Amino acid sequence: MPGATIATFTSVGEVRRRLIAAGFAMRKAPGFGQKWDMLTGTLGDATSPGTPPAANDVESIAIIGAGVAGSLLARNLAERGLHVTVIDQAQEAGTAASGNIQGALYVKLGIEFNDQAKLGLSSLLFSQRYYQQFGGEHWHPSGLVQLAHSDSEQDRQNRFIARNDYPSAVLQQISPEQVSELAGIPLTRGGLWFPRSGWLEPGGLCRDLIEHERIFQCFGFDVHRLTPCNGKWHIAGNGEQDVVVDQVVICAGHQTPDLIPLKGGFRFRAIRGQVTHLPAKAVKCPDVVVCGSGYLNPAHGGMTLAGATFDLHDSSPTLSTESHRDNLSMLDAMVPGSVDRDSGDVDPAKLDGKVGFRCTTHDYQPVAGPLVDAYGQPLEGINLFTGLGSKGLSYAPLLAEYLADRLSGQPVCLPGSLAIRVATGRCHRVEITEQETISA
Numbered sequence: 001m002p003g004a005t006i007a008t009f010t011s012v013g014e015v016r017r018r019l020i021a022a023g024f025a026m027r028k029a030p031g032f033g034q035k036w037d038m039l040t041g042t043l044g045d046a047t048s049p050g051t052p053p054a055a056n057d058v059e060s061i062a063i064i065g066a067g068v069a070g071s072l073l074a075r076n077l078a079e080r081g082l083h084v085t086v087i088d089q090a091q092e093a094g095t096a097a098s099g100n101i102q103g104a105l106y107v108k109l110g111i112e113f114n115d116q117a118k119l120g121l122s123s124l125l126f127s128q129r130y131y132q133q134f135g136g137e138h139w140h141p142s143g144l145v146q147l148a149h150s151d152s153e154q155d156r157q158n159r160f161i162a163r164n165d166y167p168s169a170v171l172q173q174i175s176p177e178q179v180s181e182l183a184g185i186p187l188t189r190g191g192l193w194f195p196r197s198g199w200l201e202p203g204g205l206c207r208d209l210i211e212h213e214r215i216f217q218c219f220g221f222d223v224h225r226l227t228p229c230n231g232k233w234h235i236a237g238n239g240e241q242d243v244v245v246d247q248v249v250i251c252a253g254h255q256t257p258d259l260i261p262l263k264g265g266f267r268f269r270a271i272r273g274q275v276t277h278l279p280a281k282a283v284k285c286p287d288v289v290v291c292g293s294g295y296l297n298p299a300h301g302g303m304t305l306a307g308a309t310f311d312l313h314d315s316s317p318t319l320s321t322e323s324h325r326d327n328l329s330m331l332d333a334m335v336p337g338s339v340d341r342d343s344g345d346v347d348p349a350k351l352d353g354k355v356g357f358r359c360t361t362h363d364y365q366p367v368a369g370p371l372v373d374a375y376g377q378p379l380e381g382i383n384l385f386t387g388l389g390s391k392g393l394s395y396a397p398l399l400a401e402y403l404a405d406r407l408s409g410q411p412v413c414l415p416g417s418l419a420i421r422v423a424t425g426r427c428h429r430v431e432i433t434e435q436e437t438i439s440a
């Protein structure tokens with residue numbers, strides 16, 4: 001029940017974090033007897049910590065970052081009649097992690113139908129419907145197969161199917177013969193078939209999304225600092241005039257932590273990934289997206305895209321021959337014989353591709369909502385939308401809808417349990433001994 005209060009003798013960080021994750025705004029208070037500190041708290045409204053502003057309270061909104069997160073949110077707000085300023089350090093939208101020429105629309109659903117699976121499934125179904133308006137342009141609903149690419153994955157998929165009862169329009173388990181027939185190339189493994197999924201052109205999508213009369217584009221603006229002043233946020237760049245707004249949404253992907261105006265770290269991690277562009281004539285391209293240990297897309301414009309590497313200990317932004325080799329090895333294992341290795345067109349030293357950085361969280365779940373401090377207290381006017389990991393194309397439309405609901409004062413589209421699942425408070429890294437303060 002919103003407004004319920006709680007008090008506990010302990011001020012241990014783990015307890016505080018779990019209570020914040022359950023929707024409480026917590027405060028440290030003087031303890032009793034030998035205890036210096038204790039915790040008290042109040043349960044927020046059923047949807048998440050903090051109360052959405054009424055629509056007419058929102059005077060101005062700035063979104064920092066024009067990847068899929070920022071672009072989808074900007075478009076959503078603009079279509080609700082709100083004016084939005086989109087700020088990005090790049091010269092156009094969709095250049096960072098969202099800048100690949102092809103991206104697969106997929107989620108990996110867990111065996112247990114828990115909140116994580118509910119969020120993944122809701123995001124997938126919502127995004128499949130949302131992208132329909134871009135069909136044939138940026139959205140290609142070819143269907144997608146998640147191969148049972150190893151014995152352990154086969155076992156996982158068998159248990160997943162035995163435990164759940166998804167409609168066949170959502171997914172179904174299929175044999176190696178069925179996979180081969182759908183993909184149009186020989187494949188030796190069966191898998192899970194998602195008939196309504198497919199692939200996107202995310203970079204082009206972002207650029208189209210922000211073309212709207214109520215979206216003001218502010219490119220080449222490298223945000224350095226967010227400062228509160230008289231109830232507004234001042235967004236400062238490198239010498240440009242500050243942008244001053246009531247609400248800011250930080251959608252800066254892996255660079256988000258640099259912009260959060262709080263002391264103390266956040267549990268975000270940047271993970272490098274490289275995709276490889278392959279000439280379609282040198283690859284047996286599938287008719288559907290094939291995912292397994294990596295993914296291979298249908299041919300488009302004479303090319304296909306395969307990827308992506310997960311380079312945990314590499315932060316280089318430049319293309320690496322080694323990563324191309326890794327992607328080709330992945331393809332050899334996942335779709336044996338798909339790459340014509342004798343062709344001079346697949347020399348790893350000469351291949352093109354793209355490097356990007358995923359923004360992941362400690363629990364691999366996305367982040368969307370008002371920024372709260374380490375005690376769950378909302379920081380007025382600042383929101384985060386990031387942590388999309390390697391499934392941003394699926395998560396982003398539903399979470400953009402959720403944040404737009406919040407920012408426009410509408411009833412939110414996520415149930416309370418899922419709003420809490422994506423809330424920002426769970427991502428504070430460190431045990432704070434003093435109340436966090438704005439670092440401006």
Ligand SMILES: Cc1cc2nc3c(=O)[nH]c(=O)nc-3n(C[C@H](O)[C@H](O)[C@H](O)COP(=O)(O)OP(=O)(O)OC[C@H]3O[C@@H](n4cnc5c(N)ncnc54)[C@H](O)[C@@H]3O)c2cc1C
Pocket residue numbers: 064065066067068069070087088089090093094095096097098099100102103104105106221222223224251252253254255256259272273274275307308309354355356357358359385386387388389390391392393394
């Ligand atoms: C190699 C690779 C392959 C992937 N493949 C898939 C896939 O097939 N399917 C899928 O669903 N997901 C995939 N992903 C993940 C997906 O791309 C991301 O989840 C998604 O693009 C993240 O979008 P975003 O908007 O949060 O971040 P980004 O796209 O990174 O956008 C962040 C934006 O913020 C801007 N910015 C940052 N700091 C500042 C600042 N200080 N001032 C101004 N602007 C700033 C950046 O310029 C950038 O435009 C892949 C990721 C990688 C790296």
